[in-house]
Amino acid sequence: MLVPRVVVWPMLLVLLGAAAPEQPRVTRERKLVVRAEEATTLHLLRVAPGTVTTVVFNEDILPASVDTKALTPLFGQLKVYPGVMVLRPAVAMPEPSRPLITARFAGEDAPRQVSFLLVTDPREVDTVVEVSRHALSAEDLGEELALLRGRCVAAEAGLATLRAQCAQTGLAGAVLTGALGPEPVSVEWFPNAVGTPGLDVVRSALLYRHIQTRVMAFTLRNSSGSARWVPGMGRLIQLGPDEKEGRVIQREIPVRMLEDRLAPGASGQVVLEWHLPEGLDPQARYVLEVWNQEGDRSVRWKGLSP
Numbered sequence: 001m002l003v004p005r006v007v008v009w010p011m012l013l014v015l016l017g018a019a020a021p022e023q024p025r026v027t028r029e030r031k032l033v034v035r036a037e038e039a040t041t042l043h044l045l046r047v048a049p050g051t052v053t054t055v056v057f058n059e060d061i062l063p064a065s066v067d068t069k070a071l072t073p074l075f076g077q078l079k080v081y082p083g084v085m086v087l088r089p090a091v092a093m094p095e096p097s098r099p100l101i102t103a104r105f106a107g108e109d110a111p112r113q114v115s116f117l118l119v120t121d122p123r124e125v126d127t128v129v130e131v132s133r134h135a136l137s138a139e140d141l142g143e144e145l146a147l148l149r150g151r152c153v154a155a156e157a158g159l160a161t162l163r164a165q166c167a168q169t170g171l172a173g174a175v176l177t178g179a180l181g182p183e184p185v186s187v188e189w190f191p192n193a194v195g196t197p198g199l200d201v202v203r204s205a206l207l208y209r210h211i212q213t214r215v216m217a218f219t220l221r222n223s224s225g226s227a228r229w230v231p232g233m234g235r236l237i238q239l240g241p242d243e244k245e246g247r248v249i250q251r252e253i254p255v256r257m258l259e260d261r262l263a264p265g266a267s268g269q270v271v272l273e274w275h276l277p278e279g280l281d282p283q284a285r286y287v288l289e290v291w292n293q294e295g296d297r298s299v300r301w302k303g304l305s306p
Contacts, residue, residue: 025051025121029128036110036134045101045116047089048125052077055085055116057103059133065104065113074099082106092120105133185210193218195299198226202267205301216272216288220299224265230293231255234272237287238280239303245287250274255290280306 025048032043047053060082068078077088085103093099102115114131167173174180190205205218222229234253240246253274262268272290285305291298 023123025123025125027051027127028124029130030126031130031132033132033134034111034114038111040115042100042115042117045118045129046121046124046126047087047093047118048120049089049091050076051088051125051127053087053126053129055087055129055131057083057085057105057131057133059083060106061085061103061114062106066101071099071101089120093118109133180210183211190216190218190301190304193299193301196297198223199229199297199299201299207304212276212278214274214276218270219267220262220270220290221267222262222264226264226297228264229262229297230260231257231270232291232293232295234274234291235287235289236274237289239285239287249277249280249286276306282306 028046034041034043045053045055061080063080063082066080066085068080071078074089074091074093075087076090077086079086080103085101099118100115101118102113104113105111111133114133186209188207188209190207193201193205195201200221200223202219202221205216208215208217216234220229232255234250234255235248236250236253237245238247238249253272256271256273257268259266259268270290272288282305285303287300287302288304289298289300
């Protein structure tokens with residue numbers, strides 16, 4: 001009896017697919033440098049059943065330091081010599097608890113050891129890995145330690161200066177830290193802001209001018225029916241002669257608050273500080289936008305002078 005062609009082709013495709021061999025792994029030869037500061041780093045070693053992986057060391061290791069007994073059930077061949085380690089797995093490395101091989105170097109220089117995490121990659125296998133020990137003697141380590149101590153002393157001196165500056169608060173602190181100089185400070189009340197639904201500026205905002213520095217302060221209320229408001233960034237945009245928005249003068253002005261967010265129905269003080277670049281047109285007018293972190297709710301003022 002003849003089998004219909006429509007039945008034969010699917011059967012042939014199934015048989016051919018079942019008989020298709022697995023793709024062979026790509027063999028890799030690579031070099032590995034082990035440094036003193038990486039003594040605790042685990043290095044991946046890709047091994048595969050039936051494939052010999054040779055690890056060559058530029059300095060002798062101690063064969064007795066390698067725990068071969070714990071690994072014997074996984075390997076058809078596992079030989080450790082002073083300068084070479086030969087591995088031929090009998091099975092794929094288990095995924096949940098990957099085997100670990102740690103070999104100690106001879107001598108007292110750092111690093112004292114190197115550790116490999118054994119994995120079986122379906123695509124690649126390491127056939128040769130050359131391990132170079134970037135050894136540091138006790139004298140070298142002493143020099144590095146002295147250098148690090150010197151850096152720590154310099155860093156601590158810088159931190160002491162910053163701590164002293166942070167301890168200065170109020171107008172007296174601003175003078176002592178240099179934030180407030182002999183130049184005059186002017187204060188201007190802003191006109192009413194325009195906000196997205198659910199956001200209101202309580203009373204007017206204050207703008208402080210000191211040389212090229214500007215500080216804006218206002219109280220923001222988040223209505224009870226709105227989502228929380230997380231401070232984001234402010235933008236300063238120059239207006240053209242036709243009152244259309246043009247060049248962005250400041251794109252990311254930090255929005256500061258004592259609170260990390262305004263809950264629905266809450267109010268909080270908001271402060272922005274920015275520095276004007278030189279050469280701005282003194283007759284130009286600007287738009288100031290204050291956005292939340294998500295960038296979908298803001299308050300803005302239009303027609304500001306620099």
